[in-house]
Amino acid sequence: MIALKALEIAKMCKGLGEIHGVTNKGPFIELVRGDDVVAPWCAAFVCWCFERANMGEAPLFKRDHFALKLHDNLLEIGAYVPSHPMPGDLIFWYRKKSNLEKGHVGIVESYDGENVVVIEGNHPPTPSFVKSYSYNYSELLNREWGEDNHLFKAVLRLPS
Numbered sequence: 001m002i003a004l005k006a007l008e009i010a011k012m013c014k015g016l017g018e019i020h021g022v023t024n025k026g027p028f029i030e031l032v033r034g035d036d037v038v039a040p041w042c043a044a045f046v047c048w049c050f051e052r053a054n055m056g057e058a059p060l061f062k063r064d065h066f067a068l069k070l071h072d073n074l075l076e077i078g079a080y081v082p083s084h085p086m087p088g089d090l091i092f093w094y095r096k097k098s099n100l101e102k103g104h105v106g107i108v109e110s111y112d113g114e115n116v117v118v119i120e121g122n123h124p125p126t127p128s129f130v131k132s133y134s135y136n137y138s139e140l141l142n143r144e145w146g147e148d149n150h151l152f153k154a155v156l157r158l159p160s
Helices: 002-012 027-035 042-053 069-075 137-142
Strands: 091-094 104-111 115-120 131-136 150-156
Touching: 002 042, 002 104, 002 115, 027 042, 027 069, 042 069, 042 104, 069 091, 069 104, 115 137, 131 137
Parallel strands: none
Antiparallel strands: 091 104, 091 150, 104 115, 115 131
8 A cells, every 4th residue: 555655654754854953945855845945845745755655656646835735636536534544644734823725744653542643744843854743633623733823634545
């Protein structure tokens, strides 16, 4: 399954990220974005993991720099909201205050019925690195973090 391969790639990237003192910049960020655009890189990281997992095949979905646009692209190819998260699913947040179209995204690493562990890039503080974060799944709807107040939007699973 491509989603589980993408998850394995994400796990191998833990600790990689921005150069110290510079937001959204660095060799790893440029690698996952694939261009010279200075933009948030959480969605680019997720796309890059799935592209590596699907190497040699046509892209599964349209790449985007912004998480909520990626969310919409996935819905267009048949991604759906599962009854509970599973490894390889994507989890999305939106921003309560600013840059509403950007949002945030990560790859579900595990779910034990109570807590969901998510591998994320571009998670505050700066400099940010690919890292695992744990959330109480039942509390996610009301969870806020960071200066832009990210709020849970959805978990999506790619069609098989």
